[in-house]
Amino acid sequence: MVVGLGTLLSSLADDHPRVAKKITELLIPSYFPSKLPLKEACARCIALIKRSPAAGARFCEFALSEGSSPRSLVEFIKVSITLALSPSGLNSAQTDGLVIASAKLIKSLSDEGSSLVALREYFPNAKLKLLFKTAVSDGAQAAVLSMVPAVSPDDLCVLHIECMNIIVNAAVTSKQEECQEALLAAHKLVHLSGRSDEMFEELTNILQSKASYFSGMYGLEPPSCPVASTKRKKGKSLKKTPARSDDVDGNRSSTSAILSNEELTAVGGAAWQLNEILKAEEMRAAFLRSYAEIAFSSLKVISQVYIEQCLHFESLDLSPVFAYLSLATYSALQDVDQTYMSCSEQ
CATH class of the missing domain: 1.25.40 (Serine Threonine Protein Phosphatase 5, Tetratricopeptide repeat)
Known part of the structure; x- marks a missing residue:
């Protein structure tokens, strides 16, 4: 033949x-x-x-x-x-x-x-x-x-600037499949270069900003904003972005409001990237050391809103919910490991 x-x-x-x-x-x-x-x-x-x-x-x-x-x-x-x-x-x-x-x-x-x-x-x-x-x-x-x-x-x-452009541009879209290879390569290279704090802060700030906006719209407890870690030497400090009263026409507890699909997908990219970062052991350890608290509180608010809003859409990117569950799981496992190590040293 x-x-x-x-x-x-x-x-x-x-x-x-x-x-x-x-x-x-x-x-x-x-x-x-x-x-x-x-x-x-x-x-x-x-x-x-x-x-x-x-x-x-x-x-x-x-x-x-x-x-x-x-x-x-x-x-x-x-x-x-x-x-x-x-x-x-x-x-x-x-x-x-x-x-x-x-x-x-x-x-x-x-x-x-x-x-x-x-x-x-x-x-x-x-x-x-x-x-x-x-x-x-x-x-x-x-x-x-x-x-x-x-x-x-x-x-x-x-190529640090090019990497950060890929990461930031993809953080506000739900179409990660169009740039997935480049995104993961950018994550890896930024981490290898020792500048992962900048990447973590960009993604976390996007989530925190949207969570603050959502909390104001739905009357939820706003995400926390801890003091920046002293380990962050080169990156920017985390920003606290309070929800504006005019975001919801002065009505803080507008629980009946329906967000547009664009507003919801604006956090899908950042959440998807965070979920990928948590899958990589070395990047996960670096992220959990300094960024877990603000990311967790932000994703908690966003996930609450997503779960309520899913009734109004035929399809919805659930990356924030998956990222919230992953972060909760890895944070809990880290606590278990630290407790075990403390007991072993006694």
């Missing part, structure tokens, strides 16, 4: 890693042959990525393990990035395919010391910033962010 190239590329792009690895083994002699001059081998792999960006990127993921030399892959990364940054007539999918393929290769070369030295020389900060601007899709932006620890280990903050 003869299988067409189109079928192979479709499986390479979407199938199980074991299957994709086997297909890469079959395609290596044709699309990155070691017996040809490196320039021609690179051209063949570029042609594969142009034909099918997703399959080409997956091919690069397994190229090292299937016998391609680290030196040749470093050169291919340079060719790919140069092409992605040039006005070469590529469409956005092809450009993003080159970026994602390069990121996968960089990840596979992370244990190759000499290769990393060459890549760090090739990726000055200005080039990383330009590459991020060039990336169009969520996956390509996430790919650029994932490169930073490998190619710029001495300046993990090189």
Whole structure:
């Protein structure tokens, strides 16, 4: 039975890693042959990525393990990035395919010391910033962010502004699926750079502000605003945003008011991100140390309002409720751990 190239590329792009690895083994002699001059081998792999960006990127993921030399892959990364940054007539999918393929290769070369030295020389900060601007899709932006620890280990903050823009812009929408990869990559990079307090404060302030507004509208107890932790060295202090009396036409206890879907989804993004942060052990520990109280009291108010409002909508993003339950669970587990440790020390 003869299988067409189109079928192979479709499986390479979407199938199980074991299957994709086997297909890469079959395609290596044709699309990155070691017996040809490196320039021609690179051209063949570029042609594969142009034909099918997703399959080409997956091919690069397994190229090292299937016998391609680290030196040749470093050169291919340079060719790919140069092409992605040039006005070469590529469409956005092809450009993003080159970026994602390069990121996968960089990840596979992370244990190759000499290769990393060459890549760090090739990726000055200005080039990383330009590459991020060039990336169009969520996956390509996430790919650029994932490169930073490998190619710029001495300046993990090189794309900090870009990370915070992703986080803040996504915090007031319920469409996280459109930028999920980039969001999670931004969370990770901000944390690795030691500036997670800024991320935590931005998200917590959004939740606290909305909770204050909701509490004024529904006559609920407003969220607490504890004194900023002394551990917050670089970030802004948490803001207390009292509900304005004119927000509800002077009626503080307007329990019959129905919020618009836009008002409710405005906190969905921040809550979704908080829930993801709580899933990551190191970020969760950092968040619980200084931000649990204000986030918990804010999410409590928001969840009360969501539960009441759900009767008025056919569908509603319940991220704030899930985040509230997650935070309550992890906070309780942390208290249990601390109690156990205290008893063990006695």
